[in-house]
Structures are given as C-alpha cells and as structure tokens.
Amino acid sequence: MTTQLEHARDGTATKQMEAVARNENIDIDTLISHISNGSVIIMNRGNNNGDVSVGIGKGLLTKVNVNLGTSTLKIDPDEEVKKARIAQKYGADTITDLSMGGNISHIRKLVMENTTLPITTVPIYQAAAEKGLGNLNCDDFIKNLKKQADEGISSFVLHCIDKKTLDIMKKGKRIMGVVSKGGSITSAYMMLNDCENPFISNFEDVLEILREHDIVLSLGNTMRSGCIHDKRDKAQIAEIKQNVKLAKIANGAGVQVIIEGMGGHVRADRIAEYVRFHKKQSCHPLFVAGPLPTDVAVGYDHIAGSVGASLAAGAGADYLCYITPSEHLGLPCPEQVREGLIAFKIAAHIGDSIKYGPAQRDRSLARKRAMLDWEGQMKYAIDSDRARELAPEEGPCTMCGDFCAIKIMKEFI
Numbered sequence: 425m426t427t428q429l430e431h432a433r434d435g436t437a438t439k440q441m442e443a444v445a446r447n448e449n450i451d452i453d454t455l456i457s458h459i460s461n462g463s464v465i466i467m468n469r470g471n472n473n474g475d476v477s478v479g480i481g482k483g484l485l486t487k488v489n490v491n492l493g494t495s496t497l498k499i500d501p502d503e504e505v506k507k508a509r510i511a512q513k514y515g516a517d518t519i520t521d522l523s524m525g526g527n528i529s530h531i532r533k534l535v536m537e538n539t540t541l542p543i544t545t546v547p548i549y550q551a552a553a554e555k556g557l558g559n560l561n562c563d564d565f566i567k568n569l570k571k572q573a574d575e576g577i578s579s580f581v582l583h584c585i586d587k588k589t590l591d592i593m594k595k596g597k598r599i600m601g602v603v604s605k606g607g608s609i610t611s612a613y614m615m616l617n618d619c620e621n622p623f624i625s626n627f628e629d630v631l632e633i634l635r636e637h638d639i640v641l642s643l644g645n646t647m648r649s650g651c652i653h654d655k656r657d658k659a660q661i662a663e664i665k666q667n668v669k670l671a672k673i674a675n676g677a678g679v680q681v682i683i684e685g686m687g688g689h690v691r692a693d694r695i696a697e698y699v700r701f702h703k704k705q706s707c708h709p710l711f712v713a714g715p716l717p718t719d720v721a722v723g724y725d726h727i728a729g730s731v732g733a734s735l736a737a738g739a740g741a742d743y744l745c746y747i748t749p750s751e752h753l754g755l756p757c758p759e760q761v762r763e764g765l766i767a768f769k770i771a772a773h774i775g776d777s778i779k780y781g782p783a784q785r786d787r788s789l790a791r792k793r794a795m796l797d798w799e800g801q802m803k804y805a806i807d808s809d810r811a812r813e814l815a816p817e818e819g820p821c822t823m824c825g826d827f828c829a830i831k832i833m834k835e836f837i
C-alpha cells in the first residue's frame with residue numbers, strides 16, 4: 425500500500441485528502457504540502473472513500489480522542505460498546521481502545537463493528553495482559569503489531585523510550601515517576617531484562633508493518649509529568665528529542681507520525697510555553713493528554729483537563745486526549761465518557777478560537793440567542809441534547825422570568 429505521506433510526496437491528491445480538504449475548508453495543495461513535510465497526518469479507518477478520514481495537524485481544527493476499554497478489574501464488553509457508540513454520537517474524532525481485561529481481541533472487534541471512526545490501540549497492552557509483565561519477550565512486542573495491523577487498526581501508540589532516558593529519569597527527583605501505563609510496561613520490560621526498548625531495536629521491522637497498512641505511528645509520552653510540581657525535566661527533554669529523531673526516520677520510511685507530549689499534569693502558566701517549546705523541536709502533529717493544570721480537581725478532572733486542553737490547543741497542540749470525571753478514580757461509565765468528550769470538544773473549540781479567531785458558529789448561536797430562538801440555538805450547541813433538556817420551549821427562561829434582559833430591551837432597541 426502507498427501511504428498518504430508517500431502519495432503527498434508524489435504530489436498525488438487521494439480521495440482521503442480531498443475529503444479532509446473539503447471538511448476543513450483548506451486548499452488541497454496546502455494540505456498536500458503539510459502532509460508531505462509531516463506536519464499533517466490523515467488517519468483512516470480501513471479502505472474508505474474519505475468519509476471516515478480524519479486530518480490532524482497544521483492548519484486543521486483541533487481533534488479529540490476518546491479512550492475506552494476494559495481493565496483487569498472491570499470487564500463489561502456491552503459497556504464498552506455503549507461508550508464507543510456515545511463517542512461516535514457526540515462527535516469524537518477518534519477512539520482508542522485500551523482494553524486489558526477479558527477477551528481483548530473480541531472487545532476490539534465489537535468496538536470496530538459499532539463505529540466507523542479511526543481506531544487507535546496500544547499493542548503492548550494486549551501483550552502484557554495476555555502474557556503477564558514478567559513473561560513478555562521481545563517477539564511479543566512485534567507479534568501484536570502484526571496481528572492488530574491485519575485487523576485494520578488506524579494508529580498505534582508505541583512508547584519508544586530508550587535506556588539512556590530511563591536512566592536520566594531514575595536519577596531525577598520526580599514526585600510521581602512514570603505515570604504512562606504503556607510507558608511503564610515498556611520500561612519495566614527493559615529493566616527486568618536489562619535491554620534496550622524492543623520497539624527501538626526493531627524499529628525497521630516496526631516501520632515496515634506500519635507502512636504496509638498506512639498505520640499512523642503515535643510516539644508515546646512515557647516521561648509526561650504526573651503532578652504539577654513535576655516540571656519539564658531532563659528526562660522529558662531527552663524523550664522529546666528521541667521522539668523527534670524517530671519521527672524523522674519513520675517519515676523517511678513513508679510512515680505518518682504523531683508525537684505525544686506535554687501531557688499529564690502541567691502548571692497552567694507553563695502550558696503554552698511547553699507547547700511552543702515542543703512545536704519548535706518538530707513540525708509533527710502534537711497530541712496532548714489533558715493537560716491537567718491542577719491535581720486537586722479529583723472527581724472533576726474533565727473540567728480541569730478541559731481548561732488545560734484549551735490553553736494547550738490555543739498554543740498549538742493539534743490533538744487532545746479527553747479526560748473523564750473518573751480520571752484517577754476508576755474506569756469511566758458511558759455517561760462519564762460523554763461528559764469527558766463534551767468537555768474536551770469545548771476545549772478544542774476554544775483552542776481553535778485562539779488559533780484561528782472566533783468561529784462563525786459562535787456568532788450564529790449568539791444571533792439565535794438574541795432572538796430567544798431556543799431551537800435555533802440547538803443547531804450550534806456542542807451538546808444540543810443536553811441544551812434541549814434544559815431549555816424552555818419559548819419566551820424567557822426561568823433564570824430571570826419576566827425580567828428577561830433580552831425581552832425588556834427588545835421593546836426599546
């Protein structure tokens with residue numbers, strides 16, 4: 425298969441590129457040029473005509489990813505299907521299946537059967553869940569890539585932390601150490617076996633698998649900070665440099681790349697600067713988890729994360745990984761998936777209004793609001809179902825009743 429990146433380098437506009445250009449209202453030649461230099465990727469769900477293609481990166485709207493999937497302590501495939509349907513219904517751009525409990529392959533199949541969005545996985549999760557951390561061998565790192573690539577996965581998250589960076593982190597003084605699950609599994613394997621990261625030692629093979637299926641390589645963020653007092657340290661900088669180096673090699677092999685970074689917990693006043701620092705190192709689309717600008721919003725981390733994500737997106741982050749109210753507390757239920765997704769869609773919209781200026785959508789809703797046109801407003805609301813539940817059918821709402829400012833002033837202006 426020729427990848428979107430290879431097509432772009434040949435100057436060929438694919439159906440998927442045309443669809444992204446149309447949806448994003450961007451000139452096709454500009455899009456092709458961004459794809460060819462690695463600053464935009466197109467994630468696809470199987471062979472499609474562009475109807476399920478998502479563009480991420482420079483000049484495009486900020487995208488939102490929803491994580492779902494079982495854990496070893498909570499296994500309910502039906503709930504995961506509900507979450508997947510909610511993610512699709514309420515406007516997620518991509519879904520990541522992080523299942524680690526039950527029949528993982530079957531759950532992934534169900535998620536895929538019930539959605540059309542691009543699907544990401546962290547293949548080492550399945551290997552660790554099925555074999556146990558202590559029994560993993562180097563082959564397991566690659567075997568799962570092949571298996572999942574054949575199933576039509578759109579993007580893989582691989583934590584490509586190297587031994588040197590791990591040593592730097594061990595000498596540091598972090599409160600929270602490593603808080604990335606995929607990163608901790610990979611790091612634990614490297615320490616247990618006193619070896620280099622198998623993804624790095626087999627990078628050519630990894631790239632061959634990804635290139636063959638045009639799977640986007642999402643370079644994981646093992647060194648992200650787990651609390652706002654763990655600032656950007658030498659280990660984080662070493663990981664950024666390592667990921668940028670690998671991204672260049674991957675692009676050279678025709679593989680599209682996203683770099684995860686800047687995620688976790690970051691003080692609000694540092695978020696924009698950290699994003700800009702990251703963006704200066706590389707033009708690849710930047711994927712951020714959160715970031716959470718405070719550690720104390722437990723139970724409301726979707727709100728705190730949405731504030732951090734607005735700042736990150738406004739400063740240039742391209743792709744947001746949502747957070748739910750049950751972050752740090754448990755596996756989210758379907759309703760919490762909806763709440764987290766909506767919070768991050770709001771963050772993406774605010775971030776885009778900083779990046780590109782206020783959207784026509786806000787103006788359109790304001791005009792309907794000024795007319796007390798409730799149904800008209802619903803068309804532009806991010807979650808019209810929720811807004812409709814709360815709104816009156818007509819006239820002023822119960823907030824001010826007869827003293828509705830809009831109604832009063834209509835008589836004078």
Ligand code: SF4
Binds near residue numbers: 830
């Ligand atoms: S009643 Fe108050 S809150 Fe409701 S629409 Fe009028 S001004 Fe707005």
